[in-house]
Amino acid sequence: MRRSTVIPFVLISSIHMASCDQSTQSNQLLKQNDSIKNQVTPQYIGLYQGTTPCMGCFSRCDDCPGMAVDLQLNADQTYVLSRLSLSGHNQAEEIKGQFKFINTEKSLIQLNGVPTRNIILVDLVNKMLEIRIDGTGEEYENFDDFSLNLTG
Known part of the structure; x- marks a missing residue:
């Protein structure tokens, strides 16, 4: 009689322990998923494009078409x-x-590593970047000439 009572008890205990292990694993997976969801993608990432004045000018010149500028900002x-x-x-x-x-x-x-026109204002509201004056970070008088727009 005693043997018939012990066997079901051992089986029930084993099943209960196995279900606890699965529950623990499920909780760990849920925590990992929550952690991934909580990693917010920065809003500034993307490809910005525009045409700016040539390197020697502070505004657009009639006789110079300027420079085509592409700037890709990454989350890292x-x-x-x-x-x-x-x-x-x-x-x-x-x-x-x-x-x-x-x-x-x-x-x-x-x-870093860009000798000139290396300070950039990030405008998240208008989804654009504005190149600022070297050293001071102040805006150019014709700041619209130094804007890069988010393309995608």
């Missing part, structure tokens, strides 16, 4: 900057590197 704070002189006065360039936020509001970034 890396960038790819491509600049092409539409007049042919300068060599095309592509620079890859990292950027950093240089103010507490995280609205100004600095492109």
Whole structure:
């Protein structure tokens, strides 16, 4: 009699322990899924494009078509900057590197490795970037000439 009581008890205990293991695994999976959902994609990432004044000018010139600029910002704070002189006065360039936020509001970034026009205002409301004056981060008088729009 005693043996017939022990066997069902052992079976029930084993089943209960197995279900606890599955419950623990399920809880761990749910926590992992929640953690992935909580990772927010930064709003600034994307490809920005525009035509800016040539490197020597502070506004558009009548006799110069300017520069085509593409700037890809990535979530890992890396960038790819491509600049092409539409007049042919300068060599095309592509620079890859990292950027950093240089103010507490995280609205100004600095492109590391870019010698000029490396301070950028991030305008999330209008989905655009504005290239700022080197060194000061102030806007150009004709700031519309230095805007890059989010393309996608």
